Amino acid sequence: MYKKSALFFNPYLTSEVDGVGGVLKSYPEDFIVEEIPSYTPSGSGEHCYLAIEKRGITTLEAIRRVAAGLKIQERNVGYAGMKDAAGITRQTISVQGVKPEKALSLKLDSVSILSAELHSNKLKLGHLKGNRFNIAIRGVSESAVQSVPKVLETLEKRGVPNFFGYQRYGLRGDSHLLGMAMLQRNWQLATDLLIGEEAEITDEEWAAAILLYRKGDLAGALHQFPPYCRSERDVLKRLIAKPEEYEKAFSSIHPRLKKLYLSATQSFLFDKAVAMRIQNLDVLLDGDLAVKHINGSCFMVGSAETEQGRADDFEISASGPMFGCKMKCPEGDVWGVESEILRSSGLELSMFDMPGGLRMEGERRVLRVPVTELTYDLEDDRLNLRFVLPRGSYATSLVREITKEF
Helix, strand or coil: CECCCCCCCCCCCCCCCCCCCCEECCCHHHEEEEEEECCCCCCCCCEEEEEEEEECCCHHHHHHHHHHHHCCCHHHEEECCCCCCCCEEEEEEEEECCCHHHHHCCCECCEEEEEEEEECCCCCCCCEEEEEEEEEEECCCCCHHHHHHHHHHHHHHHCEECCCCHHHHCCCCCHHHHHHHHHCCCHHHHHHHHHCCHHHECCHHHHHHHHHHHCCCHHHHHHHCCCCCHHHHHHHHHHHHCCCCHHHHHCCCCHHHHHHHHHHHHHHHHHHHHHHCHHHCCCCCCCCEEEECCCCCEEECCCHHHHHHHHHCCCEEEEEEECCCCCCCCCHHHHHHHHHHHHHCCCCHHHHCCCCCCCCCCEEEECEECCEEEEEEEECCEEEEEEEEECCCCHHHHHHHHHCCC
16 A cells, blocks of 8 residues: 655664675565563463464464454453564463463464463563574575675674664654654644655555645545545544644544554664664763663663773673653763754653653663574575574664665
8 A cells, every 4th residue: 555665774784794685575484583482381370371373464463363263352362572464473472261272272364373381470571582583585696605794793793783673663654753743742743644645655545535635625535535544534533523623633543553653753763873873883982871681770881991891792782762751861972962863853851751641751772782593504595594682673683784775
């Protein structure tokens, strides 16, 4: 439905090495990700941990299908990590009040139950150590023989830039702009962004609806919008009933979706912080807030010279801002750079204190992550990569350094 938009081209840590090109995710088997759990089920309790394999669907869709198959509420299903629809994913979910044998008997489209064991608590977001990836990139250039080992050597030594990347900004690449408009309480702009631009849409009926909205024909736009454009239709209905009351109209959007817009803004601003320090990603500065990789604890760097050895050993790394109303701020020049990122976007920390359950408190996120268990091989023009990344980081951040394609 969407035309391919101009995506976000963050800088490369290995910019001096030519990319090898290639195509990612040609087949589901080309992108396999397996969660590494924080703990194993105890064997007793009211929650049943299901190791599942899903193909071509999101985690939320897999949960919907499992819940429907077991005839339980989706809210009684827990999960440790969100995975998108591409490729094959092996991950764990928990279901409450279900016997293992019943779960194992399920037959579902695109979801297989690999094992079922009991445990005492519900699985929660973040209950995993990391993810193991097995990725094939097809059609790489002949230069891969020289380029790939150079890139991987740098990433192993200096770390993988912890970019969120384009996948965090929605199919149209503008979710972060919607979030910014919300934070600025500019509800007309937020509504305009939600409706979108007709040039971005390939569906003629949908594009015609957007054009009618731009011309001020709200009733005509509502009639023209396809039924699956639920958020757009809900907003238009309220605007037709109470013209110009954009805040009330925008409030019809599901809170989960609004949270995604706000999270996209946080991610976009964080990516800007990573980009600004990309060439010195492994270097600490006075005033940095450093994070210990072993436990995630954060501390102020009083003397970068004293602490740099720990960074060289990958014990600690500098952090960047996931801006929020209670975020701990660095000091000195580091905060000068981060606060300018915020100001240049027309934002202040206090703006993240949003009502209606949308408050964003903020946190720190490491600028780089370690890659482990890294191996590769070349089969003609196919590059096979195997590696492990910590939870919350993205394989695309590593792959893009090799391909230089996005």
